[in-house]
Every structure is written in C-alpha cells, then in structure tokens.
Amino acid sequence: MLLSVETSSTDAAVGRSRYDIARDCVHCGLCLQVCPTYVHLGSEADSPRGRIYLMRAHDEGRQEVTAALREHLDLCLVCRACETACPSGVQFGSMMEEFRAQLRPSWPAPTTWRSRLQRALGRWALVQLLPQPSRLRMVVGLLRAYQVSGVAALARRSGLLRALRLEATEALAPRVAPASKRRPPPPLLLAHGRRRARVLWLRGCVAPELVPEAQDASIEALRHNGCEVVTPPGQTCCGALHFHTGFHAEGMVLLERNLRAFDPRDADAIVVNAAGCGSTLKEYARLGHDVDGDTAQAARFAAAVRDISEFLDDLGLEPPRGSVRARVAYDEPCHLLHGQGISAAPQRILGAIPALTPVPLPHADRCCGSAGIYNVQHPVLAAEILADKIRCIAQSGADTVATGNPGCILQIRSGLRRAAVANPGLAGIRVVHPMQLLAASYTS
Ligand code: SF4
Ligand code: SF4
Known part of the structure; x- marks a missing residue:
C-alpha cells in the first residue's frame, strides 16, 4: 500500500499572502459564535472577524502595534473553529501564525514580573526544552519527584503556592508516570x-x-x-x-x-x-x-x-473482538476536526469495539482550552473554556472521555480533577486516547 507521492516543490511553496487571505473575509460574522474567545469575552476585537480586521488594518498602516493589539491577537487559541464555520474559506490559522511570527520581535515588553517570567519560561521551554528529549525527561522526572515526595503536598498546605499565585498553574500539572x-x-x-x-x-x-x-x-x-x-x-x-x-x-x-x-x-x-x-x-x-x-x-x-x-x-480496521464496557463520550480535538477535517474515523473505530457504548457529548466540537501552552499563558480564560467542557462531560453521563490529542487529554483530566472537589462523581471519569480503548479490546 505504498503511497504515491508526486507533489512538486512548486505546489508546496504555493502560498497566499496574509493580506490576500484577509481580503477573503466578507464580514458575515458566521464565525463569531464558534469562537471560544468571542463567546467568553463578547468583544468584536476578540472574534475572528475582529482579529482579521486588526491584522488588515495593521498591514494597511492604519493600526499601530500596541499592547491592546497584542492582547487581542495573543488571546486567540488558534483552534481554527472559525475556518470550519467560514463560508469564504478564510485560512485564519496560517494568517495568525504568520502575523505572530512577523510581529513577535517587536512585541512591547511585559510590564509585570509575572508576565516577564511567563514569557521567559515559555521561550526557554520552546527553544531549549521541547527539542531536547534528555532535558525534557529530566524536567518531567523532577516533576514526578515533586509530586511523589510529599513536597507538593507541603507546598499546598503551607500556603506557599497561594502566596506565589501559582496554585492554578500547579493544578494544571499532569500526574507523571514512573520512569x-x-x-x-x-x-x-x-x-x-x-x-x-x-x-x-x-x-x-x-x-x-x-x-x-x-x-x-x-x-x-x-x-x-x-x-x-x-x-x-x-x-x-x-x-x-x-x-x-x-x-x-x-x-x-x-x-x-x-x-x-x-x-x-x-x-x-x-x-x-x-x-x-x-x-x-x-x-x-x-x-x-x-x-x-x-x-x-x-x-x-x-x-x-x-x-x-x-x-x-x-487500511481497514482489524475487527476488535474483546469487550470494553464503558460509556464513552468522544471529544473532537480542534486540530483533528478543524485542522485535518477528521471526525468520522475515530468514532467509527470506537463504534466497532464490542460492548462500548458511545454517548453524545454536547458541544464536542468546542475547544477545551488546552491549545498548546495557552492554558499556561492565559490560565484564567483557559479555565473558563475548560469549565464549559467539564459541564458538558458531566451532562453526558459518560464514564470515559476519548480524545485523540495528548494536550486535550491532559487538559480535560486537569479540569475533572479540579471539578471533582465540588462534584466527587466526576473523579471516576477516565480520559483516554481512542487507541487505548481499541488496544484494550485487542488484548482482552
Ligand atoms: S482560531 Fe479559534 S480562538 Fe482564534 S479566532 Fe478562530 S475560533 Fe477564535
Ligand atoms: S465567517 Fe469568514 S467571511 Fe464571515 S466574518 Fe468570519 S472570517 Fe469573515
């Protein structure tokens, strides 16, 4: 089944300028209600249409680079829900990526020590940590040590995390498995x-x-x-x-x-x-x-x-034969649904597993607020977006959530952990990759 890949470099290099893409927007507003930041903040400048307007105004020399401009564009999750909703086919994701790349060196300096620290840590993680498996393993190992040694519990009990306003960030940290x-x-x-x-x-x-x-x-x-x-x-x-x-x-x-x-x-x-x-x-x-x-x-x-x-x-799924008794809500990762146009395949796979009961998840196509490192950069808004997702999961009656993106798995697990403090029934809900359920069927 070798792929036939006959694409030329010219095809690959073909790309339209950000300005041309912005001109595809006919200002209809059909993207507004699918945009998580517009839904939560209610302001036009935090909607896809508003952001396109701002980028175009900048490119036409009518908009300076200001802290407000940065904030509106920074708050975008690049979830690309607006692309799916857009009848004009505006390629919002690539436009936003290009704009951020062009303007990042000239972004105004952060004014508080927290935002300075956040920016420095973010840059270090992107440049020095993610591409270096040995460093990443060491940092993850330290996180594991922090979690299992009792230091985490002490930091919480002593009020240190609250004093440093790091409680929310710490709550996001996933439980690390042994080496x-x-x-x-x-x-x-x-x-x-x-x-x-x-x-x-x-x-x-x-x-x-x-x-x-x-x-x-x-x-x-x-x-x-x-x-x-x-x-x-x-x-x-x-x-x-x-x-x-x-x-x-x-x-x-x-x-x-x-x-x-x-x-x-x-x-x-x-x-x-x-x-x-x-x-x-x-x-x-x-x-x-x-x-x-x-x-x-x-x-x-x-x-x-x-x-x-x-x-x-x-390929044609080898039929799974083992029973997996679970009520499974499928949550659509933004970059699978909007980024790759894939929705039916994972649901067909889940549906093929004996004894598994798919249950509908309200607003399964809405972002969970993970969006790479968004939940670290914008913890308050990310937590609000996540709270919506957790409410939908609670309504679904599922005992398992399946989603095909590790970032979403971690984000939803963290939301369920926090929500379970007020609603202990949520503590038993598992969040897994669909392949975990498929592999369980093959091996049971
Ligand atoms: S990518 Fe997502 S957050 Fe950004 S404007 Fe589009 S819908 Fe809104
Ligand atoms: S749906 Fe598309 S054309 Fe309509 S306002 Fe949004 S980006 Fe513009």
Whole structure:
C-alpha cells in the first residue's frame, strides 16, 4: 500500500499572502459564535472577524502595534473553529501564525514580573526544552519527584503556592508516570501476524513523557492491524507550538530535522497519534523547505502524514473482538476536526469495539482550552473554556472521555480533577486516547 507521492516543490511553496487571505473575509460574522474567545469575552476585537480586521488594518498602516493589539491577537487559541464555520474559506490559522511570527520581535515588553517570567519560561521551554528529549525527561522526572515526595503536598498546605499565585498553574500539572512506564519505543516493532503495512512512527516530544499510555496503546493497535512500526532515530518535536506562537525560525529548524529523519519513500505512511502534531506535519508542504537540495521533500513528507485513526480506517480496521464496557463520550480535538477535517474515523473505530457504548457529548466540537501552552499563558480564560467542557462531560453521563490529542487529554483530566472537589462523581471519569480503548479490546 505504498503511497504515491508526486507533489512538486512548486505546489508546496504555493502560498497566499496574509493580506490576500484577509481580503477573503466578507464580514458575515458566521464565525463569531464558534469562537471560544468571542463567546467568553463578547468583544468584536476578540472574534475572528475582529482579529482579521486588526491584522488588515495593521498591514494597511492604519493600526499601530500596541499592547491592546497584542492582547487581542495573543488571546486567540488558534483552534481554527472559525475556518470550519467560514463560508469564504478564510485560512485564519496560517494568517495568525504568520502575523505572530512577523510581529513577535517587536512585541512591547511585559510590564509585570509575572508576565516577564511567563514569557521567559515559555521561550526557554520552546527553544531549549521541547527539542531536547534528555532535558525534557529530566524536567518531567523532577516533576514526578515533586509530586511523589510529599513536597507538593507541603507546598499546598503551607500556603506557599497561594502566596506565589501559582496554585492554578500547579493544578494544571499532569500526574507523571514512573520512569519505567515512559520508555521510548524500540526502533522496530514487528506486526502481530501477517504484515499489511510498514509505518514510520512520530513520537512527538511531550506526549510520550506525559501520556505514555497513549503511545504504547497506539503502537499496539497498529501492530494488531498488521503494521510494522519503525521509529526513526533523529526525529524531534514537530514545531507546532513554535509555529502557533510566532517562533517561526525555531519551528523551521525542527521541520528540517524531521525531514532528514523520515524518508516516506521507505514506508506506507508517517503515522501520528497527536492531532496537534499531525495538523502541523501536514502543513510542512505549505511551510516548505529544501533539505540537501531536495526541494520536493517537504511536500512528500506532508503527503505521507496520517492521523492514526485516519490511517487505520483507510487500511481497514482489524475487527476488535474483546469487550470494553464503558460509556464513552468522544471529544473532537480542534486540530483533528478543524485542522485535518477528521471526525468520522475515530468514532467509527470506537463504534466497532464490542460492548462500548458511545454517548453524545454536547458541544464536542468546542475547544477545551488546552491549545498548546495557552492554558499556561492565559490560565484564567483557559479555565473558563475548560469549565464549559467539564459541564458538558458531566451532562453526558459518560464514564470515559476519548480524545485523540495528548494536550486535550491532559487538559480535560486537569479540569475533572479540579471539578471533582465540588462534584466527587466526576473523579471516576477516565480520559483516554481512542487507541487505548481499541488496544484494550485487542488484548482482552
Ligand atoms: S482560531 Fe479559534 S480562538 Fe482564534 S479566532 Fe478562530 S475560533 Fe477564535
Ligand atoms: S465567517 Fe469568514 S467571511 Fe464571515 S466574518 Fe468570519 S472570517 Fe469573515
């Protein structure tokens, strides 16, 4: 089932300017009610239409770069719900990424020590931490030590976290699994039974450290579907967070490393289980790049990328036979639904699992407020958006939430933990990747 990838570099490089994209907007306002920031803040400048107006005004020389402009554009989650709603096909995500990249160096300096610290930490995490697996492992290990040694409990009891106004940030931190459960996969894992495909596995950066169970289950699901799973050495973070937050040059360094690490001609697909990463990897063609004189490489790479649910659905799912008794609400990750247009495949996979009962989740297509590092940069608004999601989950009556993006898994887990203080019934709700339920069926 080798992919036929015949895209030229010219195709990959084709891109329209931000100004041209902004002119596609006909100001109809159909995007307003799907925009989480507009719904919560109610101001036009925090809506897609308002942000497009501001960017266009800037490009026409009618709008200075001010702290207010920065705030309105910074508050965007780049969830891309507005793209799905837009009848004119305005490509809002790429426009926002380009605008942030252009203006980031000239952003006004933060005025408080907290925002200065937040900005410095954010930059350090993006540039120094995410692309360095050994550093990331060390930081995650320290977080684990903090959580299990009693220091966390002491910091909470003593009031230190409250005094430093770090309670909300600390509550976001995921429970870290022991090091023995966070091992990278071997370079090659053979298919269980007859080989049907050979896939290149994209590990990602944070996900295998913070949600290792999703990675292990995804690889098992692939092997049960006859896939040989190769994890190429030398791969790195996909750069999604860098591109979203205006660190374009840093993102391109990562893109180039991944283009060198993966040769899609060597496999049937590049498979990824994180919606946010998959969405960016599929955009490598738009971002474009020549490596070692090969101008078609980015296009070839992007054309080979598949979300794991999309890949297994296309391959033809090996019927799962084991029962998984659970009432499962499926939550749509923004970068799967809006970024990649994938909604039916993961739900078809869940529906194929014996004894699993899908339950409708109100507003399943709305953002959970995770959006990369948004929940760290804008904790108050992210918490409000998350609270809506938790209310919907509580209404659904589900005992399990399935969602195909590690960031969403962590965000919803954190919201349920906090909400369970007032409503203990929520404490028993599991949040998992759909592949965990599929793998459980194959192995039960
Ligand atoms: S990307 Fe999301 S948050 Fe940003 S303007 Fe569009 S709908 Fe609103
Ligand atoms: S839906 Fe599209 S065309 Fe209408 S206001 Fe929003 S961005 Fe503009």
